[in-house]
Amino acid sequence: MSTDRYLTFALGKGRLANKTMELFEQIGISCEEMKDKDSRKLIFVNEDLKLKFFLSKGPDVPTYVEYGAADIGVVGRDTIMEENRNVYEVLDLGFGKCRMCVCGPASASELLLHHERIKVASKYPRIARDYFYEQKHQTVDIIKLNGSVELGPIVGLTDVIVDIVETGSTLRENGLTVLEEICPLSARMIVNPVSMQMENERIRDIVTKLRDIN
Numbered sequence: 001m002s003t004d005r006y007l008t009f010a011l012g013k014g015r016l017a018n019k020t021m022e023l024f025e026q027i028g029i030s031c032e033e034m035k036d037k038d039s040r041k042l043i044f045v046n047e048d049l050k051l052k053f054f055l056s057k058g059p060d061v062p063t064y065v066e067y068g069a070a071d072i073g074v075v076g077r078d079t080i081m082e083e084n085r086n087v088y089e090v091l092d093l094g095f096g097k098c099r100m101c102v103c104g105p106a107s108a109s110e111l112l113l114h115h116e117r118i119k120v121a122s123k124y125p126r127i128a129r130d131y132f133y134e135q136k137h138q139t140v141d142i143i144k145l146n147g148s149v150e151l152g153p154i155v156g157l158t159d160v161i162v163d164i165v166e167t168g169s170t171l172r173e174n175g176l177t178v179l180e181e182i183c184p185l186s187a188r189m190i191v192n193p194v195s196m197q198m199e200n201e202r203i204r205d206i207v208t209k210l211r212d213i214n
């Protein structure tokens with residue numbers, strides 16, 4: 001296997017990328033170029049280790065990995081589930097822990113119990129659809145929103161929301177509560193299926209080292 005080929009990482013911009021690089025430093029993978037906060041560069045290289053890193057919007061990470069533009073990606077499990085791309089999920093990185101939940105006013109719990117045809121707002125329409133249709137066998141109307149989803153039930157757009165709950169303070173401050181838990185979430189490492197074969201040794205080495213420090 002040639003070590004001249006760069007191994008390319010796609011990282012979800014922001015806190016996720018920063019936490020990922022902190023973790024990578026612990027296993028001897030660093031990228032000095034990336035530490036310059038004033039830089040407008042989108043792609044960073046570690047020539048010695050033959051590694052490349054680029055930052056993208058979270059939902060685009062699985063896309064880059066599926067098409068092989070990145071061998072490896074790091075992104076939240078919520079995004080992996082929503083994007084449903086052909087990638088291997090190889091490791092739970094253990095940070096960014098939160099939950100995907102159905103939330104709403106406490107009064108909406110009745111509507112869930114009786115399988116009523118309710119309206120659901122979410123940034124994650126696929127996750128919401130899979131949960132209600134495949135798991136609960138409940139017919140619902142899903143309305144896609146792009147953020148501040150908690151507004152849905154508050155302004156009367158929907159009965160409930162499907163959204164991420166971390167500390168629960170957004171819900172509390174808006175008079176909403178967790179009604180049902182869908183699944184736990186955290187940052188995950190994903191790999192392109194062809195890269196998994198072609199770069200097996202290098203990728204396995206990284207995964208093993210990360211698993212050992214976790």
Ligand code: PRP
Pocket residue numbers: 146147148149150163164165166167168169170171
């Ligand atoms: C996320 C999520 C909730 C909030 C949960 O929103 O959609 O609104 O964080 O966190 P908490 O339980 O700690 O309050 P984000 O801040 O990403 O913004 P958005 O609502 O615009 O998507």
